[in-house]
Amino acid sequence: MKRFHLPILIVLLSTIGLGVFAYKVLALNMPLAPGAAAETWLVEARVRYQPSGGATNVQLRIPERLPNFALLDEGFVSRGYGLNTLGAGDDRIAQWTTRQPRGEQVLYYRATLYRMGDDGSEAEYPGPVSVPEWTEPHRSAAEALIEDVRARSSDIQTFASVLVNDLAEAPRASNAAVFVADNGDPRARAETLIDLLATARIPARIVTTLPLRDGRRDISPEVWLEVHNTRRWVPIHPLSGKIEYPQDVVVWAHGTDPVLEVSNGREAEIRFAVSRSVQDALATAERFGETVNARILDFSTLALPLGTQNTYRVLLMVPLGAMIIVFLRNVIGIQTFGTFMPVLIALSFRETQLLAGIILFTLIVALGLGVRFYLEHLRLLLVPRLAAVVSVVIMLMLGISILSHHLGFERALALSLFPMVILAMTIERMSVVWEEHGPSDAITQGIGSLVVAAAAYGLMANRQLEHLLFVFPELLLVLLAMTLLLGRYTGYRLTELFRFGRIQDAMRRDS
Amino acid sequence: MPGWLPRFVRPRVLKEQGIVGMNARNARYIAAWNARRFYPRVDNKLQTKQLALDAGLSVPELYGVVRTHRQIREIRRELRQHEQGFVIKPAHGAAGDGILVIDGWRGDRPRRAGSRTLELSELDDHISNILSGMYSLGGHPDVAMIEQRVRFSSVFDAVAHQGVPDIRTVVYRGYPVMAMIRLPTHESDGKANLHQGAVGTGIDLASGRTTGGVHHNQPCRNHPDSEHSLVGLQIPGWEALMELAAGCFELSQLGYLGVDVVIDAERGPLILELNARPGLAIQIANGEGLDHRIRTVDAHLEAGTTEAATERARWSGTTFARPAASGDPAAATRTQFGLS
Numbered sequence: 001m002k003r004f005h006l007p008i009l010i011v012l013l014s015t016i017g018l019g020v021f022a023y024k025v026l027a028l029n030m031p032l033a034p035g036a037a038a039e040t041w042l043v044e045a046r047v048r049y050q051p052s053g054g055a056t057n058v059q060l061r062i063p064e065r066l067p068n069f070a071l072l073d074e075g076f077v078s079r080g081y082g083l084n085t086l087g088a089g090d091d092r093i094a095q096w097t098t099r100q101p102r103g104e105q106v107l108y109y110r111a112t113l114y115r116m117g118d119d120g121s122e123a124e125y126p127g128p129v130s131v132p133e134w135t136e137p138h139r140s141a142a143e144a145l146i147e148d149v150r151a152r153s154s155d156i157q158t159f160a161s162v163l164v165n166d167l168a169e170a171p172r173a174s175n176a177a178v179f180v181a182d183n184g185d186p187r188a189r190a191e192t193l194i195d196l197l198a199t200a201r202i203p204a205r206i207v208t209t210l211p212l213r214d215g216r217r218d219i220s221p222e223v224w225l226e227v228h229n230t231r232r233w234v235p236i237h238p239l240s241g242k243i244e245y246p247q248d249v250v251v252w253a254h255g256t257d258p259v260l261e262v263s264n265g266r267e268a269e270i271r272f273a274v275s276r277s278v279q280d281a282l283a284t285a286e287r288f289g290e291t292v293n294a295r296i297l298d299f300s301t302l303a304l305p306l307g308t309q310n311t312y313r314v315l316l317m318v319p320l321g322a323m324i325i326v327f328l329r330n331v332i333g334i335q336t337f338g339t340f341m342p343v344l345i346a347l348s349f350r351e352t353q354l355l356a357g358i359i360l361f362t363l364i365v366a367l368g369l370g371v372r373f374y375l376e377h378l379r380l381l382l383v384p385r386l387a388a389v390v391s392v393v394i395m396l397m398l399g400i401s402i403l404s405h406h407l408g409f410e411r412a413l414a415l416s417l418f419p420m421v422i423l424a425m426t427i428e429r430m431s432v433v434w435e436e437h438g439p440s441d442a443i444t445q446g447i448g449s450l451v452v453a454a455a456a457y458g459l460m461a462n463r464q465l466e467h468l469l470f471v472f473p474e475l476l477l478v479l480l481a482m483t484l485l486l487g488r489y490t491g492y493r494l495t496e497l498f499r500f501g502r503i504q505d506a507m508r509r510d511s
Numbered sequence: 512m513p514g515w516l517p518r519f520v521r522p523r524v525l526k527e528q529g530i531v532g533m534n535a536r537n538a539r540y541i542a543a544w545n546a547r548r549f550y551p552r553v554d555n556k557l558q559t560k561q562l563a564l565d566a567g568l569s570v571p572e573l574y575g576v577v578r579t580h581r582q583i584r585e586i587r588r589e590l591r592q593h594e595q596g597f598v599i600k601p602a603h604g605a606a607g608d609g610i611l612v613i614d615g616w617r618g619d620r621p622r623r624a625g626s627r628t629l630e631l632s633e634l635d636d637h638i639s640n641i642l643s644g645m646y647s648l649g650g651h652p653d654v655a656m657i658e659q660r661v662r663f664s665s666v667f668d669a670v671a672h673q674g675v676p677d678i679r680t681v682v683y684r685g686y687p688v689m690a691m692i693r694l695p696t697h698e699s700d701g702k703a704n705l706h707q708g709a710v711g712t713g714i715d716l717a718s719g720r721t722t723g724g725v726h727h728n729q730p731c732r733n734h735p736d737s738e739h740s741l742v743g744l745q746i747p748g749w750e751a752l753m754e755l756a757a758g759c760f761e762l763s764q765l766g767y768l769g770v771d772v773v774i775d776a777e778r779g780p781l782i783l784e785l786n787a788r789p790g791l792a793i794q795i796a797n798g799e800g801l802d803h804r805i806r807t808v809d810a811h812l813e814a815g816t817t818e819a820a821t822e823r824a825r826w827s828g829t830t831f832a833r834p835a836a837s838g839d840p841a842a843a844t845r846t847q848f849g850l851s
Contacts, residue, residue: 330534379636382643432608432645438707490539492522492532500530501520502728503795 010481017477031281034467038281044273045109049265051101058096059261061253069113077108090254128201145175156229164241186223190238203228212248219272316469321456333493336449346456368427390424529800544766553785557602562762572659596660601641609646664774669739682768685760687827688804690714691796711796717832719749752780753824
């Protein structure tokens, strides 16, 4: 059991981390890239009518649950009206009421829609429908047509589409031609189709859809037919026989009832306007998470105050930097001063940028070392000497800032975030190594520290990684698992392959 | 190919040679066999010395301990008595840092080994630096030890430039597995650090003869300063040294232990210090990996034998004998599998 303890832990941590990550990406559509934009549609229904006296009641059908789309936000603009929303089958009804409207009345309903993959969700089978009462000659024509179509189809869905196609391309004097007296009016055609499908006892219904065309202010609703294939409602276009909605069609209302009903009003009309907008994908995902009530977003870093968020944007990168240190030290074998000093240096590089950071770091450490060697002559005790070095380091930083400000290098002003105590300790450690092991060791380790810091900075300053770790902090579990895995690495370090490579001559002297 | 050029070797070759890497050492030897609670026994040299004395193992004589800055003045008077010199070292020093060797007096001023005469105040400063923790791990306040200066056996006169030739033995679970002698050179400034140009020389565990050295990662048969041969140099009191090294297991309880020994002209081998994290340069000096020898010890201990230090030292001597040095054909077949 003990042997498997660590592997199990590693697998468990990565599974949890990647699982939550996958859920957030796939189900909540959280963006993987920073600054990603999500497409949203703003649909506006504009109702206009002339009151004809007395209390009016405006009833507008509005969507409840849209296949393929999520309703992120909605709003009603209706001054002086009482507003009620009622459930009505698969839709809702917005009911505006007022006692005495004067002059032309305009009401608005706005919905922000967000496209989210394909929805093939199942719906309960309403059961076979009753056969409508046909009158001759329709009766025999209907029966013959149904018989014929049944022979040429395999299931409910193909039956429906064959039927639609037959009606669309009906030659004169065929059984189908009897039913196409509607001159291609989709609504009438859809109603005929519903009756014909009912003859075959197949449930079907009319839906009102809106094609989403950016910038159009006069979108006319289209009629589609939905046929239940015992598992779900399959959309079929009543004229073309096309199955499934195209990408840019949204279902607005179900059933044959009119979308708009106005009592005590004249010249009632409804107009749909659509505009596309691009929003921050992260904010969209958040709002979407609210609509589906995802509890996981309550514990998101995005819920924190902005200042705290910015702190965590930096802090969440530290484990990554630490893992890089583990990798560079234990797998590559680079020597550094202090274990995690390079991470802190890398953090300060975020402010100064890499090149300026390296130059400043080298400058301060070199000047500090000089001062430290001078202090050696004064024979101070350890802690006072460290304190003196800290003071000198800060004075050096101040001097560099003032000088560079005068010279116009504003970048060097970001120096204040350099961890000066860490710098002082580095200078102290470096001077001890310098004295005890010679300058070459000290310089090698100093360069090693800088290389590691630069590598850590390269990753920690990466906006993509920062975004990933901030939006998906569960990835830290994966990082933890990788660090644990690295902790068990007992193979050779890369530098050892060179170190022992050089002694291969010595190794062979016995053979 | 010039020695300074980086040369790459495939991991498989190293594995066949039994070379142990840093990670493997940390995980398989140190983490597995060295319990944290025993570290103070070796990290605190004062405690090591006391334990060694209790166990009857030879160490350089302790002249005095300085614990506070006030004691510095008091000890200064006593120091003058030690005409033969003395050594000041931090009790918690690492890697030989902070060791000051005084080999005598010129008038009232101490003379640093192989260097100039110091002011007495410089001694005070050095002790004071030690007390404030300059050489200890983590900068903790430390204690300065003043002990007998070892007068090295004359065997090393021709091959040790100024400094301290010390013998490092790696003891695995009580069995000495590999040994080397580090000889300071002019280039290394009297320091026994291979990295700084000291010569490392492997030692045949059976006979105590050197097997030829490595200088700057290149095999060398002669000392770079004196041109004296480095092969076949007999270390005096080798058997005693092996027993001393093996005996350090009991006093430290560390399964992977480095024992640093110096040879005093009169007293023979003395334990200088113990190391809980001995490095891997010993493999370079010996031109051989540690891994095969360590596996041999593991296999030997599989049987559940418990042996006293003397027997362990003898077992190691016969098992890890070098074919070239001892001329024992049986031993040759035993060790050669790790070499070619």
